[in-house]
Amino acid sequence: xxxxxxxxxxxxxxxxxxxxxxxxxxxxxxxxxxxxxxxxxxxxxxxxxxxxxxxxxxxxxxxxxxxxxxxxxxxxxxxxxxxxxxxxxxxxxxxxxxxxxxxxxxxxxxxxxxxxxxxxxxxxxxxxxxxxxxxxxxxxxxxxxxxxxxxxxxxxxxxxxxxxxxxxxxxxxxxxxxxxxxxxxxxxxxxxxxxxxxxxxxxxxxxxxxxxxxxxxxxxxxxxxxxxxxxxxxxxxxxxxxxxxxxxxxxxxxxxxxxxxxxxxxxxxxxxxxxxxxxxxxxxxxxxxxxxxxxxxxxxxxxxxxxxxxxxxxxxxxxxxxxxxxxxxxxxxxxxxxxxxxxxxxxxxxxxxxxxxxxxxxxxxx
Amino acid sequence: xxxxxxxxxxxxxxxxxxxxxxxxxxxxxxxxxxxxxxxxxxxxxxxxxxxxxxxxxxxxxxxxxxxxxxxxxxxxxxxxxxxxxxxxxxxxxxxxxxxxxxxxxxxxxxxxxxxxxxxxxxxxxxxxxxxxxxxxxxxxxxxxxxxxxxxxxxxxxxxxxxxxxxxxxxxxxxxxxxxxxxxxxxxxx
Numbered sequence: 001x002x003x004x005x006x007x008x009x010x011x012x013x014x015x016x017x018x019x020x021x022x023x024x025x026x027x028x029x030x031x032x033x034x035x036x037x038x039x040x041x042x043x044x045x046x047x048x049x050x051x052x053x054x055x056x057x058x059x060x061x062x063x064x065x066x067x068x069x070x071x072x073x074x075x076x077x078x079x080x081x082x083x084x085x086x087x088x089x090x091x092x093x094x095x096x097x098x099x100x101x102x103x104x105x106x107x108x109x110x111x112x113x114x115x116x117x118x119x120x121x122x123x124x125x126x127x128x129x130x131x132x133x134x135x136x137x138x139x140x141x142x143x144x145x146x147x148x149x150x151x152x153x154x155x156x157x158x159x160x161x162x163x164x165x166x167x168x169x170x171x172x173x174x175x176x177x178x179x180x181x182x183x184x185x186x187x188x189x190x191x192x193x194x195x196x197x198x199x200x201x202x203x204x205x206x207x208x209x210x211x212x213x214x215x216x217x218x219x220x221x222x223x224x225x226x227x228x229x230x231x232x233x234x235x236x237x238x239x240x241x242x243x244x245x246x247x248x249x250x251x252x253x254x255x256x257x258x259x260x261x262x263x264x265x266x267x268x269x270x271x272x273x274x275x276x277x278x279x280x281x282x283x284x285x286x287x288x289x290x291x292x293x294x295x296x297x298x299x300x301x302x303x304x305x306x307x308x309x310x311x312x313x314x315x316x317x318x319x320x321x322x323x324x325x326x327x328x329x330x331x332x333x334x335x336x337x338x339x340x341x342x343x344x345x346x347x348x349x350x351x352x353x354x355x356x357x358x359x360x361x362x363x364x365x366x
Numbered sequence: 367x368x369x370x371x372x373x374x375x376x377x378x379x380x381x382x383x384x385x386x387x388x389x390x391x392x393x394x395x396x397x398x399x400x401x402x403x404x405x406x407x408x409x410x411x412x413x414x415x416x417x418x419x420x421x422x423x424x425x426x427x428x429x430x431x432x433x434x435x436x437x438x439x440x441x442x443x444x445x446x447x448x449x450x451x452x453x454x455x456x457x458x459x460x461x462x463x464x465x466x467x468x469x470x471x472x473x474x475x476x477x478x479x480x481x482x483x484x485x486x487x488x489x490x491x492x493x494x495x496x497x498x499x500x501x502x503x504x505x506x507x508x509x510x511x512x513x514x515x516x517x518x519x520x521x522x523x524x525x526x527x528x529x530x531x532x533x534x535x536x537x538x539x540x541x542x543x544x545x546x547x548x549x550x551x552x553x554x555x
Contacts, residue, residue: 014534033524316479336405336406339412340408
């Protein structure tokens with residue numbers, strides 16, 4: 001017997017739908033698919049082309065400094081170093097990260113000049129950076145990119161973007177528009193305050209005798225589970241070095257660093273500034289009160305130097321949010337933005353043909 | 367044929383994994399596409415993206431093994447022979463993407479010299495040497511595969527809804543998490 005007669009409404013043979021219902025159901029399916037696709041594109045920023053995205057931030061660097069394929073979009077001119085960190089164990093009161101246990105871990109790093117021009121001439125005023133990567137025995141990494149200025153000029157990604165634009169020289173005149181800078185600063189009192197601090201903070205004579213500041217606050221978590229706001233900076237062991245070489249040579253800062261490292265290792269103390277409850281952690285443009293406790297966590301020794309042309313460090317993204325367990329991001333919005341923009345810059349440059357670094361292998365061998 | 371060798375539904379584990387993975391994959395696609403255009407939420411989303419990707423890889427492996435070891439229910443008569451080829455291909459494509467996307471992500475971080483952090487101090491070893499040009503290629507591949515997965519998901523969802531709501535052939539009942547009894551006499555047809 002044909003079972004269809006017994007089961008006229010079985011799943012296999014339903015009564016036919018009226019044509020109008022078929023159309024309505026087809027339309028509903030189409031609408032649902034279109035709505036999901038629309039949400040997906042919305043989440044991907046397709047309907048908001050003027051938002052400040054990681055790509056837009058890096059585009060601005062390319063606009064300001066030009067596109068230099070293969071190079072970092074910021075801190076483009078640099079040289080690679082290696083060394084080690086000898087922890088004295090003091091940092092463990094703040095953080096459970098293995099890097100703070102007493103002992104030695106390898107460090108790789110990169111000295112650089114701020115800005116996206118890989119062949120820019122060294123000047124005393126150009127902001128200098130030192131990026132470091134500490135590798136713990138358990139395989140965890142701590143990457144940090146520090147600057148030789150004690151405060152950052154801005155507090156937010158948008159302000160950073162706008163500051164970058166207004167402080168860039170006009171391509172026609174080669175001059176910075178002072179009125180535009182004034183207008184920006186008057187809208188950003190935190191920048192006015194930061195620029196005042198920076199104005200009274202003379203840069204060191206070179207890379208070797210400079211202090212470098214992490215600027216952003218982080219949260220350290222110790223073995224007891226306590227979360228403590230911390231900022232760090234590194235304090236040079238070598239006192240101010242008077243440069244003999246003329247500051248007119250375009251690589252004079254790097255050449256001095258190379259000469260120093262050829263004559264012996266350079267050392268810095270890793271200083272952890274312990275924040276108090278209420279200290280702002282989302283204001284890179286301001287310093288914490290000067291009386292905050294500082295813990296000397298150990299010594300960073302830099303003893304070898306190598307051109308980017310041969311060093312694997314060229315292909316390392318010094319993303320400040322690559323952190324070991326025991327160091328966490330704070331609520332500082334610049335941290336996530338830096339991480340996102342560095343990743344964008346890294347992705348662009350890794351796919352590009354490489355050009356020789358201004359600090360060539362021959363320069364480093366001098 | 368008896369219903370024991372020709373079940374009306376996929377294995378219970380397959381059905382549970384299907385809906386769990388559907389939720390995770392949709393969340394993952396939205397997290398991925400959001401984080402790459404976000405400055406403020408980039409880090410928070412990335413911290414979820416990495417371990418969630420590895421979780422999906424593990425679930426996909428369990429699901430693939432379950433799929434291979436348990437019998438699949440027959441397709442309804444309403445699925446034409448030409449459509450059956452598309453069904454097979456789309457199922458293969460979905461499984462391939464479930465496995466390829468996390469693997470490419472893992473390989474990409476390895477090639478980019480990144481630590482592959484899961485949570486706390488737990489991290490995975492690299493599966494490729496650090497090579498810049500490889501990173502760039504895999505990074506692009508990751509995006510292309512993600513868009514491919516999103517489009518395949520939309521096509522899959524639309525096709526199943528078409529069968530369920532318009533043809534009303536009970537196609538969806540093969541995958542619903544609850545037990546659906548076979549229609550009377552179905553095994554004789």
